[in-house]
Amino acid sequence: MTEDYVLKVEGLATHFSSAGGLVKAVDGVSFELRRGEILGIVGESGSGKSVTNLSILGLVQCPPGKIAGGRVLYRERDLLGAPEEELRALRGKDISMIFQDPLTSLNPVIKIGRQISEAIRLHHGLGRREAAAKAVEMLALIGIPDPERRAGDYPHQFSGGMRQRVMIAMALSCDPEILIADEPTTALDVTIQAQILDLIRNLSSRSKTAVILVTHDLGVVAGMCEEVCVMYAGRIVERASVDDLFYDPLHPYTRGLLASIPRAERAPEEGGNPDRLYSIPGSPPSLVDMPDACPFHPRCPRAMDICRRAQPPETSVAGLTPRTVRCWLHSGEGVDAG
Amino acid sequence: MKAPAFARNSIALSGAIIVGLYLAIVVVSFFWLPFDPVKMDSDHSLEAPSIASGHLCGTDEYGRDILSRIMKGTFVSLVISLSATAMGAVIGVTMGVWAGFLGGRWDHWLMRAADVLFSFPSLLLAIFVMAVLGEKTWNVVVAIGIVYIPQFARISRGAILVVKTNEFVRAARSNGAGSGFILFRHLLPNILVPIIVQVSLSLSVAILLESSLSFLGLGVQPPEPSWGNMLSAARNVMVIAPWTAVYPGLAIVFLVLGFNLLGDGLRDLLDPRLKNIR
Numbered sequence: 001m002t003e004d005y006v007l008k009v010e011g012l013a014t015h016f017s018s019a020g021g022l023v024k025a026v027d028g029v030s031f032e033l034r035r036g037e038i039l040g041i042v043g044e045s046g047s048g049k050s051v052t053n054l055s056i057l058g059l060v061q062c063p064p065g066k067i068a069g070g071r072v073l074y075r076e077r078d079l080l081g082a083p084e085e086e087l088r089a090l091r092g093k094d095i096s097m098i099f100q101d102p103l104t105s106l107n108p109v110i111k112i113g114r115q116i117s118e119a120i121r122l123h124h125g126l127g128r129r130e131a132a133a134k135a136v137e138m139l140a141l142i143g144i145p146d147p148e149r150r151a152g153d154y155p156h157q158f159s160g161g162m163r164q165r166v167m168i169a170m171a172l173s174c175d176p177e178i179l180i181a182d183e184p185t186t187a188l189d190v191t192i193q194a195q196i197l198d199l200i201r202n203l204s205s206r207s208k209t210a211v212i213l214v215t216h217d218l219g220v221v222a223g224m225c226e227e228v229c230v231m232y233a234g235r236i237v238e239r240a241s242v243d244d245l246f247y248d249p250l251h252p253y254t255r256g257l258l259a260s261i262p263r264a265e266r267a268p269e270e271g272g273n274p275d276r277l278y279s280i281p282g283s284p285p286s287l288v289d290m291p292d293a294c295p296f297h298p299r300c301p302r303a304m305d306i307c308r309r310a311q312p313p314e315t316s317v318a319g320l321t322p323r324t325v326r327c328w329l330h331s332g333e334g335v336d337a338g
Numbered sequence: 339m340k341a342p343a344f345a346r347n348s349i350a351l352s353g354a355i356i357v358g359l360y361l362a363i364v365v366v367s368f369f370w371l372p373f374d375p376v377k378m379d380s381d382h383s384l385e386a387p388s389i390a391s392g393h394l395c396g397t398d399e400y401g402r403d404i405l406s407r408i409m410k411g412t413f414v415s416l417v418i419s420l421s422a423t424a425m426g427a428v429i430g431v432t433m434g435v436w437a438g439f440l441g442g443r444w445d446h447w448l449m450r451a452a453d454v455l456f457s458f459p460s461l462l463l464a465i466f467v468m469a470v471l472g473e474k475t476w477n478v479v480v481a482i483g484i485v486y487i488p489q490f491a492r493i494s495r496g497a498i499l500v501v502k503t504n505e506f507v508r509a510a511r512s513n514g515a516g517s518g519f520i521l522f523r524h525l526l527p528n529i530l531v532p533i534i535v536q537v538s539l540s541l542s543v544a545i546l547l548e549s550s551l552s553f554l555g556l557g558v559q560p561p562e563p564s565w566g567n568m569l570s571a572a573r574n575v576m577v578i579a580p581w582t583a584v585y586p587g588l589a590i591v592f593l594v595l596g597f598n599l600l601g602d603g604l605r606d607l608l609d610p611r612l613k614n615i616r
Contacts, residue, residue, distance in 0.1 A: 059511055092513035099512075104505040109527045118523070119513045170513065 005073075006177050006210050007033040007056070007095075012070035012080075014048075014055045017063065021288040025051040027234040028070070030314075033178065036208040038201070040221035040242075042257070043231030046284060049214045052231075053180045055080075057095060058087045074178075093123040096171040100183040102163035106155040112139070112166055113151025119170045138169040142199060161192035165199065172203055179204065180212045185220065197224055218261060222246060227321070230254050233285055233295035236314075240323035250317060250325045252300045256280040294328065304328060350603020356596030364413045373403035375410040376561045384579045396581035398571060404582060407563035408589050414475065414564045415593070419544035422479045426486020427537055434491035435529075438498030439521055449495065452488035460485045464547055468556040478557045482547050486540055493536050497529035531608055538601020542594040549590055565590050 014026040026048040033039050041049050054060045056072050058079060072079040074095070079087065091097075099105045106115060116138055117131035126134065132151070139147035142165040155163060164184060171179055181200060185193040201224060204211045213224055221228050221242065228245050230238040230253065238251040249255045259278040282299035294300070297307035312328045344350055372392060379401030387396040387404075395404035433452070437445040455463065467481035501507070502525060510520050545565075551557035552566025560567050565586045572582035 057512055059508065088514045088516055090514070091511065092515075097509075097512040099505050099509055101505055105509045107504075107506045107510075107524050107528065109530075110524075118515075122514050122519075167509070170509075 004034050005032045006035050008071075008073040009052075009056065010071045010073070012052065012055055012072060013068040014051050014060055014065060015068045016065050018288065020286075023287045024068075024234050024290060025065075025287060026055060027290075029229075029231070029234070029236050030070075031229050031236065031239065033210045033212060035177075035210055036204065037227065038204060038211040038213055038225045040225035040228040041212060041214045041231060042216060042218060042221055042228060044216060044284060046287070047231040048234040049231055050182055051234075053097065053182055053212065053214060056180070057091055057097060058082070058084070089123070092119055092171070092176070093174045094176055095178040095180065096174070096176040097180040097182065098164070098167045098171045098184050101187050102160055102167055103187065105167050106163055108155055110154075111151065112153055112155060112158065115155075116151075116166065116170050116173055120173050123174050134173065135169075138173050139166070141203075142166070142169045161188055161196065164188060164192075164196055168196070168199060168203070172207070172209070175207055176209060178210045178212065180214070182214045183216070184213075185215070185217075193220075200224075218257060230257070233290070234287060235295070235326060236324075237296065237327070238323075238325045240319055240325075241321040244319040244321070244323055248319075250323075250330055251296075251327045252302055252329070253280070253296050256299075256301075294326075302329060344603075344607060347603045347607055349599050350607060353596050353599030353601070353603055356592060357600055360412055360416060360593055360596065363409055364416060367409040367413060371403075371406040371409055373406045375402060375406040375563050378402060384575060384582070386579070387581050395585040396579065398568070398582050399575050399579075404568070404585050407568055408565065408586055411558075411564045411568065411586070412589070412593075414558055414562070415545055415548055415590075418475070418478050418482070418548045419541050422482035422544045422548075423486060423537055423540045425479065425483030426540060427490050427533065429483070430487040430490025431494045431533060433487065434494030434496075435498050435521070435526070437491070438495040439502065439517075439525065445495070448491065452491045455484070455488040456492070460543075461547065461550055464551060465554070465556060468551060473556055473559060475558050475562070478548055478551055481551070482544050485547065486544075489540070490533070490536060493532050494529055497532050498525055501525050501528045531605060534608060535601055535605045538597050538604065541601075542597035545590060545594055545597070 009032070010030050012026055012029045013024070016023040016025055029048070029052055031039065041052070043049050051060065055067060056079065060067065067080050070080065074090075079090070106112070113132055113135045116135035117128070120126055120131045120134050121128070136147045136151050139151055144150050144162060144165060158166065168184075179200070184200065185196050188196060197220060200211060200213070203209065213220070215221060225242055227241055228239070229236045230245070230251065232253050238245065238249070238254045245254060246258065249258055256278070257280070260280065262277055280299055285295050285298065292311060293309060294303075294307040294312050297303040300307065306328050312326045312331055314324050314326050315331045316322060316324050317330055372394070379397070381401065382391070382393070382397050383399050383401040385391060385393055385397045385401075387394055393403050393405070395408065397403055398407070433448050437448040458466070463485050464481040467484055468477060471477040471480060507520060507524060510524050515523070548557055548564070549566035549569065552564045553570040555567070555570065557566055558564035560571070568586040569583055572586070576583045
């Protein structure tokens with residue numbers, strides 16, 4: 001099985017030093033990514049989703065950031081210790097990334113065709129003309145009408161959805177093995193969202209590109225992914241296949257998230273009023289100087305004594321596919337799971 | 339595509355025509371001048387402008403032809419203005435971009451140094467530099483250049499600070515671009531517009547600064563003509579022979595106007611975001 005993984009993240013920890021103290025933005029995150037798989041990472045703002053991905057590519061600004069530990073294995077190499085040149089050769093070619101805001105992700109003073117062909121030229125020794133031709137080809141592939149003419153346009157002449165398509169074209173222009181999509185549809189409206197997600201899914205299945213899809217929209221996850229990691233306060237609290245996660249959520253946080261989705265037919269969840277939309281009480285903890293406790297315990301409806309005293313370990317649980325959860329309720333040591 | 343766009347922009351075009359006229363005057367002055375600009379002729383001192391005598395702009399108190407002196411002075415003014423601006427822009431932008439891009443300690447010290455230079459009024463600083471370096475034509479370039487360095491540094495640093503936080507910088511990094519590539523390919527083109535505007539403004543202010551220095555006797559030294567020292571000489575006789583001051587003054591006014599129009603026009607032309615508005 002292991003040889004099937006294109007990316008393996010083990011115990012990744014990224015910390016930031018701030019005026020208030022040490023912020024453990026990512027603290028011991030592990031996951032694997034299989035070839036051609038779409039892995040979802042969900043979590044609320046500040047849960048460490050983006051920092052995880054930036055750490056993989058070595059794009060975290062140090063200082064104030066610091067990779068405090070862990071390994072990111074790609075082709076049997078640890079990317080965390082790799083020299084900058086090696087990473088640079090990798091970025092965009094083997095692992096590429098698309099960002100949340102398509103409006104600012106393109107350089108306003110460079111023509112669209114040039115921006116795409118530049119990404120190509122950085123990694124392949126293609127001439128200006130060949131790269132330009134390839135850029136037009138990419139524009140056609142992502143469904144931009146009249147690509148030859150549009151390649152000569154500036155970003156401000158494109159709509160938001162089209163700019164995100166262009167970003168995808170740039171990211172995929174070198175046939176990367178891994179695409180990291182950091183909330184690719186957050187800034188777009190719903191119909192465009194669906195188109196962009198379709199595009200990512202089609203391209204991924206066509207070229208066997210593995211995708212890490214970061215989002216805070218569980219609906220997107222249900223429609224796109226096979227595996228999901230739920231992040232909370234810099235940790236993966238639950239990791240399972242989509243079916244397991246949606247039909248049998250184990251971690252109270254996951255349950256809370258699922259209960260917070262408005263549904264046509266709904267059962268009273270977690271003791272809530274059936275006529276009202278459930279929301280998880282409280283707000284995420286400050287990541288500064290976190291105590292040795294389950295970070296979710298102040299908001300957890302089923303918090304126990306042990307949750308306040310120690311962090312729950314990552315526990316493997318039975319499921320359709322191997323799944324893990326970080327919760328004392330399921331750790332075996334926890335008293336009475338009921 | 340480029341030329342018609344330029345021609346359609348009447349502001350840029352008129353600025354370019356004015357500056358072009360001055361350049362033509364410079365070229366002509368190398369080969370031909372109506373009279374010898376430094377030859378004195380006491381029989382014809384302070385003659386009013388007339389076509390009959392050939393002195394189209396009159397003569398000064400030593401009988402030298404004003405038009406010839408203005409034409410000769412055009413070269414000096416243009417060269418000083420261009421080279422001082424180039425010096426200020428190259429050093430200042432390098433400093434500013436460096437400070438803005440690297441940040442941290444470099445940023446701190448470079449900008450504090452710029453602040454020190456900034457705290458002097460520009461003419462005072464130029465006078466000070468001239469006093470230290472001595473009154474030579476090329477020292478005027480250095481003096482004005484030093485006045486300009488902090489201005490360019492501050493503008494380019496501010497622009498870089500804004501541009502470098504854009505997501506496209508991170509996007510470029512995630513595509514495997516190195517720092518140098520990002521700096522030259524992504525950041526510099528984005529700060530070009532404020533720099534060009536500053537250059538055009540600086541060109542015209544340099545004309546004024548050079549004239550002021552020459553007027554004060556610190557710049558171009560007589561008998562070598564420059565617009566500034568012509569005005570200075572005209573001060574005593576201005577009431578009885580106004581042409582001695584009016585024509586050099588007009589020469590300054592129109593060149594400054596030309597540079598300003600050119601700069602305004604270029605700003606409109608070069609910013610792709612403004613392209614569809616007009």
